[in-house]
Amino acid sequence: MRAEKLMPSISRSDLVRQRRSQRSTQHVTKTRQAASYPARSQPVIMRSDIFNAAQPIQTNSRSRVKRQFYYSLGASGAELRLPALPFFNAGGRFISAMIAVFAALAIYALGFSAQFQISDITIDGISRLTAGDIQAVVNVQGEQIVTFDPQAAQTALKKAFPDLGSVKVQVGLPAKVRIQVDELQPAVAWNGGDTVYWIDANGVILPPRGEPGELLTIGADGQPPLLPLAEVDAAAASSSADGALAVVAAAPAEIWGRQVDPEILKRMIDLQKMIPPDSKLVYNSLNGLGWEDPHGWDVYIGRDLTDFDLKLSMYTAIITNLEQQGIFPQDMISVEFINAPFYR
Template sequence: MGAQAIKYQTTAARPRLSMDPVLKFWQARGVKFSGMLALGLLVWLIYMLFTSSAFFVYGAEIRGNVAVSAREIYTAGQIDSQSIFWISPAEVERNIEALPNIKSASVTVKLPAQVAIDVAERRPQLLWQSGDTIWWVDEEGTVVPPKAEMEDMLKIVDDDRQALEVGYHIDPALIKGAQTLRILAPDVRVVRHARATGLVVATPEGWPVYLGDGTDMKAKLMVLSALLPQLRENERPPVYIDLRDPLQPVYRTLPEIRIDPPPLRQPVPVRPQIAPQYRRNRP
């Protein structure tokens, strides 16, 4: 028998592919990995929100202003170049309401960078002049600096020249009385005021009329209308007419001036002048 070559062939068993290790790894560390991924995305999103120019304020819609300029209101709000996420509407409202001529403010913000400001101004009801300084006074009696010339507005001239400041409050009854006076007597453009007599107006004859603190203005003017015809017939004009109490009007007339003729002087008899006589001395 001849020799035969024997061939040996080994076959290795192929391993079976399984996803179990991957699933076990994901189950063990997948939640943590997902959290880290979500945190990273959140940090990136916050970074983009706070650094993107799309969320920074460079203007605002301002409504309700007449005397105060929009630029002045916008500057007072302190919102320029600020991130919309850092703006506090309540704080902006306080900043704007600090302006003397602003009575109230309302601020709303919207994404990405929209700011709306609604204001209510202190509307002047009359002018108040103390010395050379003129102020605006609103219906509440609040003193504010003037923003424009108001030629047709009623002016009160303070004879006491008391120094006023922004925010000073004048008695609202005085303001209301002056407004009633202007309505009932449209020709009156200037009213004087003193702490001792209150509001003072002048009749066409120039007689001063004391009207007090401004209350019962309609009743006081009715009494004045009834008194004037009587006073005009009087030969002696009044020095003043006091209507601070309309139920007890008082007026004072000029005292009667009497010019008495000079007293007659008795004639002084004239004595004849006698020439002096000189005696001669005997030798």
């Protein structure tokens, strides 16, 4: 009761005035805070009539994100914060520039580095040829692998060596060159007097090289009859007498790689099986195919094996008749024409 008497009595009007005073004070405080922290203004938009697009005049700057790393110091739970590192975002231009730099370095290395210089060549498939023969044509020692032309090397080898059936040139990094060849093998030795020509089973004339092994020997009066070249007119090729292939007088090296008529070779091989074992095959550009009789004269049957049995019987009868008369041919006997055989 005494405490209530000590408190001054406050009228209702005084309470109303106190509340109004508090509201005014709060309003002033909010105004000061708004003045110290102005509101963020929105970017001004410029509208273009041409492109009908809105673009901001100013853009808000973005702070780069920094990555923070924390390193644990053990079971105590303490952590050490390492210096923050900025996040690096590689753009398209940077990546393109790096690719261009690496490409330039690679091109320089391929063109000038000793690692890409050809120092050795691997050669497979040679038997009569030597590695020195091949390397003399494909001289690429010290050449950069990027400047080596496999197609040009293949063409040069085929031109230099007619006895190569196939040539394959392969290139590998850093400086590998592999040459794989297939040599044609001689089957016939065509003895044209002063010169011997090697011929494979398909009629290709090969240069004599190395050890050929056992060959079928044919004695002839000159070079083997050649097939006409592609540029020779067909009419001129067919105008030779009796359809015979013309014998071209040329140096041996000039006909290397040319082809003899395969039919003639086939007939000669077949004739070898029909004649006496001790006889040798012969060929004459005028009288055709034949063999050398053991008595020393040549026997000719023409350019093919038509009626061979009949011609052989006629030859036997002629020899018997001549021996009875004590006549021996000095050079040859021809039974090419059954109705008109002759000897001399």
